[in-house]
Amino acid sequence: MKRFIALCAVGLLTLSVSDAVADEDAELVMDGQKFVTKLKAPEGSPFDEIISGWRFRNAETQALQTDDFENPAMIFAQYGEDLWEEVDGAAGKSCADCHGDASESMKGLRAVMPKWHEGKKTLMTLEDHINWSREEHMKAKPWKWESQEMLAMTAYISLQSRGMPVAVKTDGPAAEWHAKGKELYYQRVGQLDIACAHCHENNFGNMIRADHLSQGQMNGFPTYRLKWQGMGSIHRRFSGCMKNIRATPYKRGSDEFTALELYLASRGNGLSVEAPSLRN
Amino acid sequence: MEMTRRDLFALAAGLAAVGLINVPADASTDELQAAIEKFAGGTPKTGGVEITAPEIAENGNTVPIEVDAPGAASILVLAAGNPRPGVATFHFSKMSAESRGATRIRLAKTQEVVAVAKMADGSTTMARREIKVTIGGCGG
Amino acid sequence: MSKIKPRVKVPRKAKAGEAVTIKTLISHPMESGQRKDKKTGDLIPRKIINKFVASYNGETVFSADLEPAVAANPYIQFSVKLSEPGTMRFEWTDDDGSTYDVEKKIKVA
Numbered sequence: 001m002k003r004f005i006a007l008c009a010v011g012l013l014t015l016s017v018s019d020a021v022a023d024e025d026a027e028l029v030m031d032g033q034k035f036v037t038k039l040k041a042p043e044g045s046p047f048d049e050i051i052s053g054w055r056f057r058n059a060e061t062q063a064l065q066t067d068d069f070e071n072p073a074m075i076f077a078q079y080g081e082d083l084w085e086e087v088d089g090a091a092g093k094s095c096a097d098c099h100g101d102a103s104e105s106m107k108g109l110r111a112v113m114p115k116w117h118e119g120k121k122t123l124m125t126l127e128d129h130i131n132w133s134r135e136e137h138m139k140a141k142p143w144k145w146e147s148q149e150m151l152a153m154t155a156y157i158s159l160q161s162r163g164m165p166v167a168v169k170t171d172g173p174a175a176e177w178h179a180k181g182k183e184l185y186y187q188r189v190g191q192l193d194i195a196c197a198h199c200h201e202n203n204f205g206n207m208i209r210a211d212h213l214s215q216g217q218m219n220g221f222p223t224y225r226l227k228w229q230g231m232g233s234i235h236r237r238f239s240g241c242m243k244n245i246r247a248t249p250y251k252r253g254s255d256e257f258t259a260l261e262l263y264l265a266s267r268g269n270g271l272s273v274e275a276p277s278l279r280n
Numbered sequence: 281m282e283m284t285r286r287d288l289f290a291l292a293a294g295l296a297a298v299g300l301i302n303v304p305a306d307a308s309t310d311e312l313q314a315a316i317e318k319f320a321g322g323t324p325k326t327g328g329v330e331i332t333a334p335e336i337a338e339n340g341n342t343v344p345i346e347v348d349a350p351g352a353a354s355i356l357v358l359a360a361g362n363p364r365p366g367v368a369t370f371h372f373s374k375m376s377a378e379s380r381g382a383t384r385i386r387l388a389k390t391q392e393v394v395a396v397a398k399m400a401d402g403s404t405t406m407a408r409r410e411i412k413v414t415i416g417g418c419g420g
Numbered sequence: 421m422s423k424i425k426p427r428v429k430v431p432r433k434a435k436a437g438e439a440v441t442i443k444t445l446i447s448h449p450m451e452s453g454q455r456k457d458k459k460t461g462d463l464i465p466r467k468i469i470n471k472f473v474a475s476y477n478g479e480t481v482f483s484a485d486l487e488p489a490v491a492a493n494p495y496i497q498f499s500v501k502l503s504e505p506g507t508m509r510f511e512w513t514d515d516d517g518s519t520y521d522v523e524k525k526i527k528v529a
Contacts, residue, residue, distance in 0.1 A: 061338045069429045072493045075447045079425055148423065199418075210414030226339035227417060229492035230449070240420015280338045280417065342491040359489055363454060366487040370498070375481040377439035377499035383484070384491040386452070 023059045024205075028052075028274070030066050033163055035272040045267065046201055052271050053214040053279055056205070061226065065278040073155060073224035073276035076148075076231045080156025083149060089140025095153075098137060103160055110161035111273050114262050116173045123177045123258055126154050127233065145252035151231040154222045158275035166219050166273060168265040181263025184256055190247025196260075211280065217268040218261065220277030227280060234261050312358060312365045312394070319356045319369075320396055320404040328405030329355065329397040337387060340413035346382035349397030349405065355381065356398075360408075361391025387413045424448050428510055430524040436503050442474065442482075443497045446512050446520060452488035471513040472496055476526075477506035502528045 028035040037052035054062060064070050084095045084102055099105040114125040120132065130153055131142035143150040170178040185196045199208060200216035207213065221234045235252040238260060242249035250256040316324065332346040347355045347370065357367040370381035379397070387393075392408045429443040446469060453466025466488060473483040482498040500508075505528045511521040 058334065058336070058338045060334045060344060064344070069427070069443050069445070070495070072445065072447075072495070075425055075427050075445055075493065078427065079423055079447070082425075208418055211417040211419070213418075225419075226342035227419070229341050237419050241418060243420055244418050344495075346497075362489055364487070364489070367489040368487060369485040371480075371483045371485075372498075373479070373481050375476060375479070375500050375502065377501040380499060381482070381484065382495070382497040383486075384495050386489050386491050 023062060024051075024055050026055065026059070026062055028054055028062070028066065028272075030068075030163075035163060035274060036165065036270065037272065037274075039270050042269070046197075047215065047267075050217070050268055050271060051204070051215055052268075052274060053217055053220050054274060054277065056212045056214040057278075057280055061278060061280060065274070071224070071276070071278050073222075073231060073278055076152045076222075076224070077155040077159050077276050079148070080152035080154070080159075083153055084156060089134065089138035091137065091139040093138050095133070095138075098133075102156065106157045106160040108161055108164055110158040110275060111164045111167050112169065114177075114258055114265070115169060121173075123174060123262060125234070125253070125258055125261060126157060128253065128258075130154070130157075146233060146236055148231075151222055151233065154233065155231060155276035158222060158273065161273040162275065164273050166265060166268050166271050168262060168269060170262065170266045174262060177259045177262050178266060180256075181259035181261070184260045185263055190242065190245035192245040192247075194245055196241070215267075216264060217271060218265040219268050219271040220274045220279060222275055223277045223279045225279050231276070312360050315356070315358055315365045316394070316396055316406070320398065320406075321402065322404070324396050324404035324406035326406055328352075329395045329407040331393055331395050331407055331409040332382075333393060333409060333411050336412040336414065339417065340387045340389065340415070342384050343387050343411060343413070344382065344384050345393060345411075346380065347395045347397075348378065348380040349395070350379060351399055352379035352397040353400045354398050355379065356396040357385070358394040358396070359385065359387055359391060360394055362386070362388050365394075367393075387411060389413050389415060424514075424520055426510065426512060426520045426522050428522050428524060430508060430526060432525075433527045433529070434502055436528050437501050439499050439501050440526075441497065441499050442508070443495070444472070444474075444510055445493060445495050447493050448512075448514070450486075450488065450490060450492045450494060454488070467515050469494055469512045470515055473511045473513075474498070474500075475509045475511075476500065476502060477504070481508075502526060504528055 028037050037054050038049055041047040041050045068074050087094045114123050117124040127145055127150055134140040135142055188195045199213055204213050204215045222231050224231050235257045238257050239249040329349040337343040349355050354371045356369045358365040359367050367385050372379045390412045392410050394408050396404055396406045398404050426446040434440045448469050451464055451467040455464045457464055468488055470486055474481050481500050484496055507523050507525050509523045511519055513519050
């Protein structure tokens with residue numbers, strides 16, 4: 001009975017897409033560089049095509065992302081750039097002291113996140129990597145997951161991979177996490193008793209209440225959401241989704257969210273990193 | 281009697297209607313009119329100002345708008361359906377290339393954005409434009 | 421509290437009398453005063469950028485009075501035509517009295 005009600009609820013909420021809502025055929029080009037926002041899905045993917053969240057936004061929002069000044073996310077990336085040079089912690093170092101020029105040392109990093117960390121013998125997100133460096137090498141306090149500093153730094157580091165294809169590894173020690181993430185993706189949760197798949201796999205392109213449903217790809221994160229009027233992390237987005245279906249969300253940085261992040265990122269392998277992006 | 285949720289909503293609606301509980305309302309037409317009159321010193325004519333904005337806002341929290349009134353010394357922007365009508369006032373100068381300004385605003389719901397332009401001689405003109413704002417979205 | 425950073429996009433060179441678009445942004449939450457603290461239920465007090473002034477060689481070229489209905493991280497765009505080289509100064513004023521400013525030199529020929 002609960003499932004029937006939940007299905008009705010989702011059914012009532014889906015409407016057809018109108019042309020005025022999004023320009024799904026638009027191409028994302030910045031400074032002459034073409035971004036891959038849509039491509040044929042690889043073998044075994046539940047999708048025919050994998051599509052970036054950018055394509056599901058309206059023309060105005062899409063345009064805002066193409067200008068590095070107009071895109072409000074970039075002001076946070078700039079703060080990240082400032083923090084990169086700032087000394088912090090008992091060791092008296094800044095990120096730059098070890099990592100030098102971020103455009104070289106951080107190039108490609110975002111594109112492979114989250115990834116296995118040999119030192120800590122676990123799968124780690126970009127936020128985990130940043131805090132590990134802060135604690136281990138800078139002897140500085142870790143940043144809170146959703147702090148302005150962490151968001152700024154993930155935005156700045158992600159920027160160094162902008163335009164590169166998402167290429168997360170799902171083999172070796174990551175395989176176990178990938179499997180767990182997949183399990184979570186298809187697991188029904190919450191009072192509405194639905195899984196990520198019900199909206200983002202079965203209904204992408206349709207409207208859910210006022211939102212034009214995307215495939216839930218990771219390539220745009222961290223992102224500036226118009227709704228949040230600020231930057232937000234992947235785990236914040238997961239948390240919000242879970243709250244919307246009346247489930248108790250996992251914590252930021254939890255194994256569950258980290259596994260889910262890996263699985264979702266792998267579903268988008270090949271899409272261009274757009275971070276820091278602009279979304280609704 | 282057991283109070284069901286339906287009963288509670290009905291009670292709340294009734295109390296709100298009688299004004300016994302405070303339900304956030306949009307700016308009253310009086311408040312909007314007062315804001316227009318304070319700036320214009322009268323009733324502005326229609327025309328002479330152009331409002332550029334999306335027909336449907338991607339999200340009401342951040343809506344890009346632009347106002348343009350050739351020759352104006354200042355432009356007042358109001359939101360007719362927000363809790364308070366005031367949004368912004370742009371002031372131009374001899375060094376302005378155009379009497380045009382753009383910003384991003386918050387709209388609580390579908391409503392008209394009103395722009396009142398004031399010329400150097402004190403005369404005013406006005407334009408209104410409806411922007412649809414969808415309520416409710418996903419992702420926290 | 422996030423670090424408040426202003427940013428401006430100003431061309432380094434401009435032709436005298438030619439229209440030049442100026443874009444500005446400042447990272448600021450623009451706390452409207454209408455939101456409630458989720459834990460206490462109290463209203464979070466208003467704290468916004470209420471004024472923006474752009475001046476060139478000391479003379480005001482454009483200004484804006486802002487209300488809480490302006491979105492967070494306020495973006496303001498306007499255009500100017502300049503007749504001589506100089507410095508454009510941008511100043512944002514917070515409700516609490518603090519000001520933030522940026523200066524940019526423009527070569528006008």
